[in-house]
Amino acid sequence: MKIFFVLLFLSTGLLAQDEFNLKLKSLDSEVLDTKELYANGALLVNFWATWCQPCKAEIPYLNELYAKYKNNGLRIVGINQDSQKSVAKVKSFVSAQKIEFPIVLDTNFEIFNKVNGQVIPYSLLINKQGKIIYRHTGYNPGDEKKLEEEILKIL
Amino acid sequence: MRLRLFNILLLSLFMSGIHLAQISYNISNTLRYGNGERAIGTTKGEFRYFENLTDIRLSLPYKITIGARALYDNPPEIGFVDKGLKRRFIELSSDNYLIRLGNFSELYGRGLALNLFENRSLGYDTWMDGVRGKYSFDNFNFSAIAGKLNFKDSIEIKRKEDYTIFGGGIEYNPLSNIKLGLAYIYSKALFNVLPKGIEITANTPSFYLSYDSKNISFLFDYSFKDSRQLNDNVYSKGRGIYTSISYTQPGIGITLDYKNYAFDERDPFERNDFTRPSRMLPFQNPPIVLKEHSYTLFTRAIHEVDFNDELGFQLEVFLTPSENSFLTMNASFASRHSRWELMNGFEFKKMDERKIIPGFSNAYSPYYEMFAELEYEFSDNTSCKIAAAKRSKILANEFSPGSNDHVIHSTILPFQLKKKINSWLSFETDYQIEFVNDNYNTSQQKFNNQLFSLIGIFVQDYTLTFRYEFTTNNYEVSKKRVWSAVEVGGRVNQNISFVIAYGSERGGQICSNGVCRYIIPFNGLRLQILTNL
Secondary structure, rough: OOOHHHHHHHHOOOOOOOOOOOOOOOOOOOOHHHHHHOOOOOOEEEEEOOHHHHHHHHHHHHHHHHHHHHHHEEEEEEEEOOOOOOOHHHHHHHHHHOOOOOOOEEOOHHHHOOOOOOHHHHHHHHOOOOEEEEEEEEEOHHHHHHHHHHHHHOO | OHHHHHHHHHHHOOOHHHHOOEEEEEEEEEEEEEEEEEOEEEEEEEEEEEEEEEEEEEEEEEEEEEEEEEEEEOOOOOOOEEEEEEEEEEEEEEEOOOEEEEEOOEOOOOOOEEOOOEHHHHOOOOOOOEEEEEEEOOOEEEEEEEEEEEEOOOOOOEEEEEEEEEEEEEEEEEEEEEEEEEEEEEEEEOOOOOOOOOEEEEEEEEEEEEEOOOOEEEEEEEEEEEEEEEOOOEEEEEEEEEEEEEEEEEEEEEHHHHHHEEOOOOOOOOOOOOOOOOOOOOOOOOOOOOOOOOOHHHHOOOOOOOOEEEEEEEEEEEEEEEOEEEEEEEEEEOOOOOOOEOOOOOOOEOOOOOOOOOOOOOOOOOOOEEEEEEEOOOOOOOEEEEEEEEEEEEEEEOOOOOOEEEEEEEEEEEEEEEEEEOOOEEEEEEEEEEEEEEEEOOOOOOOEEEEEEEEEEEEEEHHHHHHEEEEEOOOOOOOOOOOEEEEEEEEEEOOOEEEEEEEEOEEEEEEEEEEEEEEEOEEEEEEEEEEEE
């Protein structure tokens, strides 16, 4: 245990932040390669669930950002965190909300664990080089403005 | 020994990684501290908890990932004292294969045969320690698992079970929108019950199929459990069925799901023995087919699903009537399969079994809920949400049927208003009231619970919350009538956020500072710091 932490401490200067390289399958059975998505300009990955109130409050603003900047290279992927208890209704919710960006099911939280996610909503903004340059936890009214500023910095 | 080997392997990989200078990392830390008083019933006592978990993932060359969790739960808020290196694993993965040594979770189908997961807020953890592999080839996906699961129930603390599990699954996509799946789990377990433990073996195969088109989705999952107690050569069999169908169009989504779980139907004498080896195994976890709510009053006194003996359905409709509004409607109904009659005062006889549709009479212990919620956006700065729900929960008293059944009816009305004043100030107010009729509250069958909260949000990053809860129930278990708390939350930067709360909390699911979590009854100081690098 001590060796583990000493190595970690010594290595922080040598380590690079994780790249976000995954192959995902959307609700519409489309295969998404995150490398291809962020190569366009920017990729926003948003972890959310149908039972999470702040997540649902944020979604319409993500839809607006997607409509506004997709022609400038912004891609958004919503990674749903409903467990198998409630995952059956995700597609219904997505259709009813008219969500335009692709949604990926993460029923076993594998993707969420890959990024060491702690709470939702949780957003990651990835630049053209595949580096996570901005993280955002939670949603308060007005957060969408800050998110838009960060997106514009890299588009 | 295993930890030493893990460290040596880690050091070797790390040295090669330094040489190639291609290691990337991901680190998160959660610190939770509480100091105050916890009341369980009328018993109060000082309670302090301290939990810190650090999750680390290192991505190395050659598609290798290693990870671990440094855990310090001493004492934990829920569950058992635990500290050390957990969740450690080494994984080799590519587009079409994965091999993982160490700790892992897994899900087959909808979880009727296997669903390994962790829920820290409930102190529930069924992650395994062993090996997991996946391989994809053409239209096939293969997976296999082997290892150990040492299960400890943090609520039923007598329940300690050690499993050795082998299993696997095959999925086949004959067409892009059709999936067929077969899974099989073999387990051998030691139930640590006095005086000498019980050994069992169990087989849990499952079959599932799904169909997905643009407008219609369908899924069917079937599993059965066949277990044998080795000590007494006693067999028990059970089965479970889950199915769902959805219809979607832009602006509307309808989902109907159905459950029929009979993994271990038991009479009222045996039903509440949570250590019995014939019940559904801890690594099985099917869908609950009930709505998961985010309103605090809804999350209390919810129906506790009995996966060993329950059938029911849920219908949920999402609708966008206009650009500014969103409507949700939900109805669910469930009951036991059979009613039980006490014969000669000594044994129960199963009567009138329901094969497909739940039973409506009190003798089947039915539960139903109807819920509707409308969200309306008046402008970019103002929105509101109003909802209504009616619930009925009946627990049949099979020992003295009829007038001694426990009947609880409740009507819940929540209302929420959000208002943005300007670019640096917003507020949110939430009011919920629940009218309850509980026949076991003999001198006061009718009472109500009310909750009010006011959240001020400053420059998007800081919140100040005031929460007040009140009950008119003279028979409230804790003997309290009022609970109030103040909470301050903040995001220091994109990597660090915190929440500090002080006061009394009745418990339930609470969303604050833009995130949601479940809180158990507590009176005192709470602190949470989240860090992500």
